[in-house]
Amino acid sequence: MSPAAATAASTATSTARSRLTRGSLAASLAHPRQLAPHRSAASARTPRRCPPCLASSDVSSDVSREELVEQIDALKRRNEQLEAMLASSGSASANGSNNGSERRVAEVKRATKETDIRVFVNIDGTGKCDVATGVGFLDHMLDQLAKHGMFDLEVSCKGDLWIDDHHTTEDVAIALGQCFADALGNKAGIRRFGSFTAPLDEALIDVTLDLSGRPSFHLDGWTATDVDRIGDLSTQMVEHFLHSFATTAKATMHVRQLAGTNSHHIVEATFKAMARALRVATEYDSRLGKDVVPSSKGTI
Numbered sequence: 001m002s003p004a005a006a007t008a009a010s011t012a013t014s015t016a017r018s019r020l021t022r023g024s025l026a027a028s029l030a031h032p033r034q035l036a037p038h039r040s041a042a043s044a045r046t047p048r049r050c051p052p053c054l055a056s057s058d059v060s061s062d063v064s065r066e067e068l069v070e071q072i073d074a075l076k077r078r079n080e081q082l083e084a085m086l087a088s089s090g091s092a093s094a095n096g097s098n099n100g101s102e103r104r105v106a107e108v109k110r111a112t113k114e115t116d117i118r119v120f121v122n123i124d125g126t127g128k129c130d131v132a133t134g135v136g137f138l139d140h141m142l143d144q145l146a147k148h149g150m151f152d153l154e155v156s157c158k159g160d161l162w163i164d165d166h167h168t169t170e171d172v173a174i175a176l177g178q179c180f181a182d183a184l185g186n187k188a189g190i191r192r193f194g195s196f197t198a199p200l201d202e203a204l205i206d207v208t209l210d211l212s213g214r215p216s217f218h219l220d221g222w223t224a225t226d227v228d229r230i231g232d233l234s235t236q237m238v239e240h241f242l243h244s245f246a247t248t249a250k251a252t253m254h255v256r257q258l259a260g261t262n263s264h265h266i267v268e269a270t271f272k273a274m275a276r277a278l279r280v281a282t283e284y285d286s287r288l289g290k291d292v293v294p295s296s297k298g299t300i
């Protein structure tokens, strides 16, 4: 039975009940000709069209009031189940990621003597971010990546910060790049290329990337390293992070500073531009079949 039919049954039943006078209610429910006139040859006085769902149900002339109420309740429950099924099937097709069958998510766990890391990425996310690396400014940058890339991102890292921020920053980048590579799979149907120029006050940073399968990283005119540290993150490690990410994500990535003097602005604009460029490159191309790899070679 369709949800519409179930709704019709419920509505028709309540309509039938509302037409009964108060005095005849019990008797009429005990003899439910008004609900199922087609079952009663003697009910020529009340020729009414029978709802299709009642026609197929087991309403009979000797059914009790309690049984009728049970049947009505069962119809309502079935109606709710069907509506829930309809709602869930609707959201699944609206998601439509990875040929409509697979979610573009990945998790990487990486444990060494230097760091113990878990990273989870949902490419088709909403920008939810739950990160704790122990390096505050790195957490802030990962939040930019999630928010502006519309990725859901979870990162936890217990690193050897008593030494410095090097292993933590580098290994988070390695796990993150691996997550993107894993979640994107064969990259069928995606745009593959992405480019974005992000301003932040005086800073203007362009990130152009190609999820090419060939790791290549280039940094041009980038002056954030004019200062040694931003908060608890050494600026040299930002370059190392970007390079490590591009390597494990197997992406070609160019970062160009077009303007900027404040290192905090330069780094933050870099992550925002990278997030937006990644968002474009990982999104599905509506003109490309979802099983088509965007490469003249046929594989990336």
Ligand SMILES: [Mn+2]
Pocket (backbone or CB within 6 Å): 166, 170, 240
């Ligand atoms: Mn290193």
